Amino acid sequence: MADKTKVAAAEQYYAPPPDLGKWESFRIFIYNSETGQFLGRTGSSWAKILLFYVIFYAVLVGFFTIMLVIFFQTLDNNKPKWQMEGSLIGNNPGMGFRPLPDTDNVESTLIYYKANDKGSVLKWAKVIDDFLQPYRKKGSGSGETAGAENRVACTPTAGPVGEKQVCDVPVDDFHPCTSGNQYNYEEAGPCVFLKLNKIFNWVPKPYNTTEDLPGNMPEDLKQHIKMVAGKPESNTVWVSCEGENPADVENIGPVQYIPRRGFPNFYYPFTNKEGYLSPLVAVLFEKPRTGVLINIECKAWAKNIVYDRYERRGSVHFELMVDRS
Structure with missing residues (x-):
């Protein structure tokens, strides 16, 4: 009896997802009410990835700005550097x-x-x-x-x-x-x-x-x-x-x-x-x-x-x- 219960549980665990139509699959991809996912991610997941890109591009812009400032310090507006x-x-x-x-x-x-x-x-x-x-x-x-x-x-x-x-x-x-x-x-x-x-x-x-x-x-x-x-x-x-x-x-x-x-x-x-x-x-x-x-x-x-x-x-x-x- 115990073996039959385990087999049934395994069959339930590996059961394939329900066969949904194209529009139904698209609707669930946009928003899944059961899992609370929007476009395949939860709200916390979207917050984490947005925070990562904000920090990444802020560092990138800061680095580029610092390099420009250093570069312009080497230039003279009144005469060329190389003559x-x-x-x-x-x-x-x-x-x-x-x-x-x-x-x-x-x-x-x-x-x-x-x-x-x-x-x-x-x-x-x-x-x-x-x-x-x-x-x-x-x-x-x-x-x-x-x-x-x-x-x-x-x-x-x-x-x-x-x-x-x-x-x-x-x-x-x-x-x-x-x-x-x-x-x-x-x-x-x-x-x-x-x-x-x-x-x-x-x-x-x-x-x-x-x-x-x-x-x-x-x-x-x-x-x-x-x-x-x-x-x-x-x-x-x-x-x-x-x-x-x-x-x-x-x-x-x-x-x-x-x-x-x-x-x-x-x-x-x-x-x-x-x-x-x-x-x-x-x-x-x-x-x-x-x-x-x-x-x-x-x-x-x-x-x-x-x-x-x-x-x-x-x-x-x-x-x-x-x-x-």
Whole structure:
């Protein structure tokens, strides 16, 4: 009798759960009134797991915050931690040009327009106007215009005096490369603005004497350096623009550099002072051959600027095509 009772108890203990339908099983999973479980857990079980995750994520957020605070303690808001050779950009400034073509094709470097088409001219003039807007701000402001009151007129013999002062770039004096003249685009002799990329604490070493001039430097630039050698204005990062190929040399025509043939040393070094703007050179292509695509390369010349055409170091490439049809 005792054995039969044990067998019956065992059969009852291992009895399979009742066969429930899908909806009934789902209802019991949502809330089981017999066990008091909600989604398979009791209230105390849910409280324990929620408490665990609250503590876990609180510790995680605290650790991340402490790491950020320690990281920001190593940074200086006014200057980069890694400079010159120790930085990713190095100590060899690149060049840029404006106006840039439409952003629809970021790989394009072609400046193409019709000189007798008012809309085409105004399109490029507006692009340059937008680029030069920070240079025209004379009062205090924010963003790119912040610190405009710190800008002062500089000459090769008179640079900034005050600790916060920076040299102004008087773009409205770049005649005929001015907004009122639509940057000479309507005259089929467009202006293209050049700039050096900013590198913190970089100081150019200019070719200010007739000695050690590079053999690949254009002859007209060599003659210009010889005329100003030893004078204050010779302390300049020189600029030259030429056609890349023999056909381009024939088609490019006369070139002017406004207001001077390079970036004067009194604009350097860049130390992130409020109001600082990169110096500009307006290159006036007086009479480029119309209806022809011209490949142009502009170079920056200084003893500590390395030139490499294939990697575009110390130079910039763009194409120019002026149409009159």
